[in-house]
Every structure is written in structure tokens, then in C-alpha cells.
Amino acid sequence: MNNYADDTQTMNQAARDIRIPMVDIYETVEGEGTRAGYPTVFIRLFGCNLRCSWCDTKYSYPPYEADRMMTIAEILEETSSYQAKHVCVTGGEPLLYGERSRILLQELANTSRYVDIHVETNGAVHLAPFLETISSPIVRYIMDYKLPDSGEHERMIHENLTLLRPQDELKFVIASEADFDAAKRVILETEIRATILFSPVWETMPPARLVEMILAHGLPQVKLNMQLHKVIWDPGMRRV
């Protein structure tokens, strides 16, 4: 007769056999956000529901192809070969696979190997189902809110902004002065509990100009977010 432990084991085995299209798993230092600088394992899922004009990971969705399908067990095993205590689950859009994405995050948290698992999500996937079902306090969301220059502003789910918690981060990638104005409007008109990050688009927004605008507009709640990996390595380089 099945007891509770057997049921749990069966469920975990089923979960571990779930397959997800993948781009990469590798270790580097986190380049962005409040955990910038920490050794971090990156789990990059294939596929995205947006096509941002300035996207720097175009190899993570068609017409490119996934590098391979991996089961959640394989992802956990490969991730465990690195020393990092931080994990960044990114893409593409890592929440694209709904229940499969949710189980991956829960299983990563269940390993107890990590102090922090952050998810780089694009604002165009509903966050509520993930917040309601993933109980672990170490799973955090870094939401990349798309501004007009991205071409995907209309796809943002406004409700997501108000769901972010103090441990989460809300990142605005700013390509122009029009983007800056749009970001400013959002943060002044919405009650946001997450850390607010303003990040310059590498090719079109000189960081000094962005700092100038943050100070001139009096936005003390904003934290400048530089992509460390683009300073350290060639900006076009992969797996860094």
C-alpha cells in the first residue's frame, strides 16, 4: 500500500522527468541587480514570448534552436557540478513553460544547496500563479519592465508590478530619454515594493547620461544597474 512518502517520491520522480528546452548552464559572476558580483550558476531556458529590439540573447529563441532538451533531474545534476550558492534562471523567458517552469524552481529550492534563486522574467507572463504556489523564500523575481524603445511596452502586465515583494527587483532597461520618462511615470504612479533598478542599454544610453537624469529628476528610490559582464568581457560574448 502506498504511504505518503511513496506518493511524494512518485511525484518527485515524475517532476524530475519533465523536459525543458535549454540554451546553456554555466557558472560566472552575476552581472546585474542587488546580487551583482556573486558567483552564480546560470540556467538559460530556450524560448521567449517577446522580441525586444535591443535583445542581447537572440540565440535563445527561433529561428535559432534549443541546444538540447533536458529533464529537470539533468538540470539539477549539471547545476550541482558548480560551487556557486546563487542561481539565475533566465532565458529567453524562463516562466514560459508554466507548470514545468514552476516545478524546476521548486525542485531547485528543494535541494537546499542555494541561498538565492532569482528568476529574470520579462513582465509579459502572469506572476501570480508562481507567487501563489512556490513557497520557498529564496526564490525571487527580477522583472524586466519593457519600455517603448523595446517595441514590447504594450505587452506588459501591469498587475505584475504591484505583486512584486520587497525581496524582488524591478528593472527598467533604458534606451532613450523617452524610455526614461516612461519609467519615471511608472514608478511615480504605481506602488512598488521591489528594489527599482535603472539599467542603460549598452549601445544607446551612455551611463553618465542616465546618472545625470536620475539625479536631475530627483529619483532617490532608483538604483543604477550596470551590466558588469559587459564591462568585464566583450559585450557580444556568450556564457559570461
Ligand SMILES: Nc1nc2[nH]cc(C(=O)O)c2c(=O)[nH]1
Ligand atoms: N553575468 C551575467 N549576469 C546576468 N544577469 C542576467 C543575465 C541575463 O542574461 O539574464 C546575465 C548574463 O547573461 N550574464
Ligand code: SF4
Ligand atoms: S524578453 Fe528578454 S529574451 Fe525575450 S526578447 Fe526581450 S530581451 Fe530578449
Ligand SMILES: [Mg+2]
Ligand atoms: Mg545576458
